[in-house]
Every structure is written in C-alpha cells, then in structure tokens.
Amino acid sequence: MKTIKFILTRMNFLYSFIPLAKFLQNTGYDIKIITSMKLVANDRKPNSLSWKQNIEEAITICNKVNINYVINDLELFEIAANTDILFTIEGHGIQNSEKLDSYVIAIQNFNDFTIRIINKDSKHIYENIDAIWAYNENYKILAQKLGFSGDVFVDILPGYWHYKNKKQQALKKKYNLGTHTKIATCYLPRSTTVHQKETHLRDFEWNTGNPKHDLNHALSFAKRLTNEGYKIFLKQRSKNRNPELKHMQNYIEDIQAFPYTSMEMAFISDLSYGYMSAAVMDSAIFNMPYINFEKYEYPPETISLYTQHYSKNTIIGASIEIPIEKIVLPIKDKNNNRLRQNVNKAQRSLVEFIEKKC
Numbered sequence: 001m002k003t004i005k006f007i008l009t010r011m012n013f014l015y016s017f018i019p020l021a022k023f024l025q026n027t028g029y030d031i032k033i034i035t036s037m038k039l040v041a042n043d044r045k046p047n048s049l050s051w052k053q054n055i056e057e058a059i060t061i062c063n064k065v066n067i068n069y070v071i072n073d074l075e076l077f078e079i080a081a082n083t084d085i086l087f088t089i090e091g092h093g094i095q096n097s098e099k100l101d102s103y104v105i106a107i108q109n110f111n112d113f114t115i116r117i118i119n120k121d122s123k124h125i126y127e128n129i130d131a132i133w134a135y136n137e138n139y140k141i142l143a144q145k146l147g148f149s150g151d152v153f154v155d156i157l158p159g160y161w162h163y164k165n166k167k168q169q170a171l172k173k174k175y176n177l178g179t180h181t182k183i184a185t186c187y188l189p190r191s192t193t194v195h196q197k198e199t200h201l202r203d204f205e206w207n208t209g210n211p212k213h214d215l216n217h218a219l220s221f222a223k224r225l226t227n228e229g230y231k232i233f234l235k236q237r238s239k240n241r242n243p244e245l246k247h248m249q250n251y252i253e254d255i256q257a258f259p260y261t262s263m264e265m266a267f268i269s270d271l272s273y274g275y276m277s278a279a280v281m282d283s284a285i286f287n288m289p290y291i292n293f294e295k296y297e298y299p300p301e302t303i304s305l306y307t308q309h310y311s312k313n314t315i316i317g318a319s320i321e322i323p324i325e326k327i328v329l330p331i332k333d334k335n336n337n338r339l340r341q342n343v344n345k346a347q348r349s350l351v352e353f354i355e356k357k358c
Contacts, residue, residue, distance in 0.1 A: 002084040002358055005102075006033040007076075007093035008069075009040050011047040011054050014061060015260035016089060016107050020158035021067045023347055029354075033062060033069045034079055039093050046238050047257075061258050076100065084358045091125035098128070103358055105131045108139060109157060109278075126150075131357070133157065135281065138308045142301060153353050155346035160285050162259060163267055164343040171268045177231070184230035185265045186222055187274030189214035191240045206297050214275050214320070215242065217293065221273065221324050228329075235265055271329065275320070276306055284309040287337055289330035293320045 004024055006017045017033055025031040035058070040050040049055055055071065062069035072079075076097045080086055083102040088094055091106050106129045126132075131151035134140050140152040169179045177183060194208045222232045231250075236242055238253045245251040254261040266272055266282035273291040274280060276298060283290035292306050294317050309315050314333045 001028065001030050002354070003030045003032075003082060004085045004087065004354075005079060005083050006031075006087045007039070007079070008033050008035045008058065009043065009049055009093045010045070010089070011049065011058065011257040012254070012260065013089045013092070014058065014258040015162070015263060016109060016157065016159040017087065018061065018065055018067065018258050019161035020087070020107075022065055023158075023161065025067065027351060031068060033058075033067055035069075035071050036076070036079060036093075037071065037073050038075060047254075057257060085354060088129075091129055094128055095125055100128065103130045104128065105133055105153070107133045107157060108135070108143075109159065136308070138304065142304070146301070151357070153350070155349050156285065156342050158346075159260070159263060160282075160339070161343050161347070163263075163286065164340050166267065168268055171264065175264075175268065177268070182230045182271075183233070183269045184222075184225045184271040184273075185233045185235050185269040185279075186218050187262075187272065187277040187279040188218055188234055188236040188240070188242060188245075189275035189277075191215070191236070191242050204299060206299060208276075209295050209297050214293075214295075217320055217324075218273075218275070221327075224324050225271070230271065233265060233269075235262060237262075270332075276303075280306050280309050280315065284311060284315050285342075286339065287314065287333060289332055290315045291327070291330060292317045294318065295320065 006021060008014065008017060021031050021033060035049045035055070037050070040048055043050050047054065049058065059069055076094060077100060080100040080102040086100065086102045086104045088104060088106050089109055094100070094104065126148050129150055131153055132139070132143055132148060133153045133155075134143065135154070135157055137154055140154055143152055172179050172181065172183070189211060190208050191211050193211055196206055218234070222234065226232055234245060234248065234251045236245070236251070236253055241253065242251070252261065262279065263282055266279055266288060267286050269288055271289045272279060272283050273293065275293045276295050280290055280292045292315070296303070307317055310317055312333060313331050316330045318327050
C-alpha cells in the first residue's frame with residue numbers, strides 16, 4: 001500500500017486536500033494530512049495553521065470526513081521519510097527544504113503561479129518539486145517556458161471534485177436562498193495596490209492598479225445587476241478586507257475552509273464577475289457565466305491565465321473602461337455540463353499517474 005501525505009500549512013488548502021484525500025483513501029492508499037508546527041511557526045497570516053482556532057477547525061473538518069489528520073513538530077525530511085507521494089499547494093511547506101526522497105506533487109491552484117515561479121525569492125521552490133498538477137495544457141506550456149523541468153499532470157483540480165454530484169438548487173436551499181432567486185457574486189478587487197518586480201524573464205515592474213477606482217466600478221456594476229433583479233453578494237478575501245463595506249449585509253468573507261466559501265459562491269451564482277480574480281477558473285469549470293474585467297498592468301503571461309478561460313458567451317472579458325450600461329451579460333452554455341464525467345476522468349488519470357511514477 002502506497003503512503004500519501006499532504007502538507008497542510010494554510011486553511012484554504014483544505015478545499016483541495018479533502019476531496020483528493022477522500023478519493024485516494026477510498027481507492028486504497030494510506031492517507032495522512034499533516035501539519036508540522038515547525039513549518040508554520042513563523043507564518044502569522046489569518047489562515048495559517050499556527051493559530052489554535054485554525055488547528056481546531058482543521059481537526060473538526062478532517063474528523064467529519066474520516067481523514068487522518070496528524071499534528072506534530074517534525075522536520076520536513078522526517079515527514080517525507082517512508083512516504084511515496086507528498087502533496088503540497090504551490091510548494092507551501094517545502095520552501096526551505098532540500099530535495100526530498102518522496103515524490104513531491106504541487107497542486108497549482110492559483111493564477112499567481114506566474115509570479116511565484118519567476119520571483120527570485122520563490123522560484124527555487126520549483127527545483128524541489130517533482131510534478132506540477134495543472135488545470136490544462138496552457139499551464140503546462142507556461143510552466144516549461146518559465147523554467148520548470150519536472151513532470152506536469154494535467155487535469156481538473158481536486159477542489160472541484162467535491163461538486164461532482166452537487167446541484168445548484170440544492171446548495172441555494174442550504175444557504176436559505178430561494179431556488180428561483182438570481183444570484184450574482186462580485187469577487188471584489190484588492191483593497192490595496194500590490195507592486196511587483198519581475199526579474200526572471202525580463203526587467204519589468206507592475207502593479208495591481210488603483211483599488212479605489214476598481215471598487216467604485218465593482219459597486220456600480222452591482223447596482224446595475226440589482227436593478228436587473230439579481231441578489232448581489234460582495235465577496236472579499238479576509239486579507240484584502242474592505243472596512244468601508246463591512247456594514248453591508250451582502251458583504252462576505254471566507255466563512256468556512258471546507259466547503260470553501262469562494263467556491264460555493266461560484267457554484268450557486270447565476271453570474272459572477274471579478275477583476276483578474278482566480279474565480280474565473282471556478283466559473284469556467286462550473287460552466288457558470290462570468291465577466292473578467294481586464295486590467296493590463298499585469299505581465300502578459302499572468303494575463304493569459306485569466307483570458308484562457310474565455311468561452312463563447314459564458315466566460316467573457318470586458319474592459320473596465322466600457323460604460324457599465326453597455327456591457328452585454330454572459331449566458332450559461334446549457335450544452336456544456338460535463339463536470340461529473342470530467343472528474344471521473346481526472347480520478348482515473350491520477351491513479352494511473354501515481355502508479356506510473358511510484
């Protein structure tokens with residue numbers, strides 16, 4: 001029996017780890033989700049497992065789904081000992097390690113992949129990763145372009161597996177929303193400007209744009225949708241909190257780690273929009289209408305990770321400069337509802353990949 005471990009350092013990794021761990025455990029592998037307090041000791045972000053309340057929540061979540069969750073003080077090489085496969089999210093937990101004996105797979109969840117792999121402070125992580133799990137061939141091509149020489153497993157990411165048999169109407173009922181209520185979710189832009197300097201591919205400085213301008217646009221577009229009969233939710237990450245919006249009843253942050261609030265909202269929404277947000281991939285996989293308001297301050301490789309999801313009239317891009325009243329709303333493609341069969345295929349392919357590599 002192969003031993004597979006998951007390095008859990010942040011709470012938002014659970015939405016990927018839990019569906020994957022459940023599947024692999026049911027397939028017959030020996031599974032452990034592990035938090036080493038040595039690996040999180042200096043991480044003081046709100047979602048870090050260095051906080052007692054997060055440890056307690058992680059224990060509750062794992063117990064509920066009967067996954068073995070281990071908390072210890074081991075060094076990473078000790079965790080990797082006698083381990084066939086070690087899963088990480090984007091290399092978190094192995095930042096300071098040497099090459100490990102186990103086969104390391106990094107689930108590439110987020111669209112800031114292009115930033116991490118070219119940043120001088122983080123690109124070394126990918127030298128200690130044996131394989132990247134990427135959503136599609138575009139990520140594979142980009143990974144190779146950015147210097148990654150390991151294996152690339154390409155298929156639907158495990159966070160989406162949880163929704164294999166879910167129904168939108170049932171989830172609306174779960175959240176006490178009328179099944180016929182039109183839901184629209186705004187994935188709010190960053191509340192501050194982030195400045196980046198790329199030095200790996202080119203000498204290029206860029207930033208995430210004017211947060212006040214973007215927020216005003218988000219609220220104006222929300223007003224238009226409200227007038228068209230949508231119930232609006234304004235979704236923000238806790239680290240990007242908008243204090244000026246907290247008094248609003250429809251302003252939400254991440255309420256739960258699993259199922260993950262952001263992904264739940266993407267699944268139940270009849271329309272979503274964001275500002276270069278990774279939520280575009282969620283909506284694309286769920287075949288839910290989405291508008292990506294484009295910002296051109298980003299490097300072309302990063303922009304491509306958002307625009308690659310455009311699909312006919314369902315996932316669309318729009319300039320933030322277009323008058324709001326002139327934007328044509330996207331519509332759902334009723335002939336593109338293949339989540340279950342895509343997950344089934346991914347699960348078969350992953351087992352084949354694991355058996356081949358280990």
